Amino acid sequence: MKHTLASFVLSLTLFSLVSLLHQNQLLDETQKAAGHFFNRQQHEDGPYQESAPSLGAKTSRRLAKANTASNLNPDTPQTSERRALLLTNTETADAEGKTKTSNLPSSIPQSAFDLAKFRMCRVTPQPVEKAPNVPMKRLAMPIEYQCAGKPYDQFASLLEGIISKTYQEKMKAGNTEWGQRQSIVPPHSTRGRAILIMGNSHTRQQVSTLLCQYKDQIVGEPKLLFAMPDQPTYGVLQIQLRGNLTIYSATNCPFVYSKKWHETLEHKILQRPLASLDAIVLGRFNQFSESTGTNFYKIMMAYQRQFPELGLDFENAAAPTVTDVAKVYPGPVIYVGMFAWYGKRLHREAQAMIDSLQQTQQQGRTNLRAINGRQYITALEEEFHTSSTSSSERLPVYECSTDTRHNVSTCITDTESYRFRNGHRCMGQRGGHPDLIAWDLIDSLHDLLEDDDQASGLYNKPKSGTTN
Known part of the structure; x- marks a missing residue:
């Protein structure tokens, strides 16, 4: 009996020791896992990287090359302010209005986002409300619709969040140069480039923003090719940039209201055939x-x-559409939509024309694009609704429009006003919505012209990314 009891006690003791050892092992494994997790969190702005097979080897090489070219060092510690900005800017709104954090591939360091690297049209010195517009130097076209004040600052904060999110999304797709390209178009190997941009005052604001972003590359003074006396904004400007790039800006021009619009352009204004242009932006x-x-x-x-x-007939002659331009010009055509709310419908119409041209032409027209001038408004509105600003202080500035051309104003906040959704867009010390549309346009120009050069055997450099 005593022997049996002793055996039982010994067995119980051994079982307890084994259980204790097992618990210690589990605790040790848990601590290791926790340590790995915190190390990963600690190194998200540092050297920790995890492979992302979905990107593919080609995209990974592009990202590595872009990081080298841009001197982006993932080992460089980031300031707490930038970390806070990055964490704030990776929040997106879901269908219920809640917030969630975007899961970025860890092979793309969040520290790669640096707003200072983006080519933005920053109005300097800082505009002052109700004062005359700031007359910036070295600009081919003045920056109109300048804004300042609390509504504009709230909008600029929303815009910076959208820039961060959009850039991260484009990096995932392999485009590491959105907003940061060194040139408006890829250089040609044997000659210069020439681009024609035509449209109304919304197009003019887009052109002025584009040229402001690349003001360091403007050469000499712009040349007025066609205009009424005292109406320089209703005409055709020729602007030269480094790299032998010529931009023709034709906004609010009367010659488009004529069946002979392309003949007038070729023989009386540009004095060159349309076929000699590298692209037309409409x-x-x-x-x-x-x-x-x-x-x-x-x-x-x-x-x-x-x-x-x-042969002008403003009352009866319709201005050229994408289809009309494609009939007389074989090169790349890019439609850029308006910022106005009704621009959504116009963009759909332009895209339908492009789809038709791609399907009906003999070999399919592949050098046509349409950019939605309002594609970021929905994202801005979502950012507005999830903003950390209290609802009592939050202003409806996701449109941030103004039609005040020559004096500094601020974003229209009257949501019942027609101009709230349809006006021109505010530009200020922190840029504006036209900056993002200009970056999309530049991406499309690089995409189409690199394809065009590759087809001609003139461009051998691998493409740096795709546009979304």
Whole structure:
């Protein structure tokens, strides 16, 4: 009996020791796992990287090359302010209005986002509300619709969050140069480049923003090729940039209201065939029915009376569409939509024209693009609703529009106003919505012209990324 009891006690003791050892082992494994997790968190801004097979080897090489070219060192410690900005900017709104954190591939260091590296049109010195616009130096075109004040600052914070998110998404897709390209177009190996941009005042704001972003590359003074006296914004400007790039800006021009618009452009204004251009960027043109009684109507009718040889018929002749331009020009055509709310419908119409041209032409027209001028508004509105700003202080500035051209104003906050959704876009010390559309345009130009050069055997460099 005693022997049996002793055996039982010994067995129980051994079982307890084994259980204790097992618990210690589990605790040790848990601590190791926790240590790995915290080390990973600690190194998210540092050297820790995990492979992302979905990116593919080609994309990984692009990212590595871009990091080297941009001197992006993932081992460099980031300031707490930048970490806070990055954490704030990776939050996105889900369908229920809650927030969640984007899961970025860890092979793309979050520290790669640096707003200072982006080519933005920053109005300097800082504009002051109700004062005249800041006359910035070395600009080919003045920056109009300048803004300042609390509404603009709230909008700029929303915009910076969207820039961060969009850049991270494009990096995932292999495009590491959005907003940071060194040139508006890829250089040609044997000659210069020439681009024509046509449209209304929204297009003009887009051109002025684009040229502001690359003001360090403007050479000399712009040349006015065609305009009415005292109406330089209603005409054609020729701007030269480094790299032998010529940009023709034709905004609010009367010659588009003629069946001979392309002949007038070639023989009387540009004095070169359209086929010699590398690309045509097409915006929206104002229509007669919406212009009666406006200053635009008066100026168009004055052009029509002064230049009868152009065959202008503002009342009856429709301005060229994507289809019309594609008929007379074989090169790349990019439609850039308006910032206005009704620009959504116009973008859909332009995209439908492009789809039709791609399907019906003999070999399919592949060098056509359409950019939605309002594609970031929805994201800005979502950012607005998930902003950390209290609802009592939050202003409806996700549109951030103004139609004040020559004096500094701020974002329209009256949501019942027609101009709230349809006006021009504010530009200030922290840039504006047109900056992002300009970056999309530049990406499309690089994409189309590199493809064009590769087809001609003139461009051998691997493409740096794709546009979304």
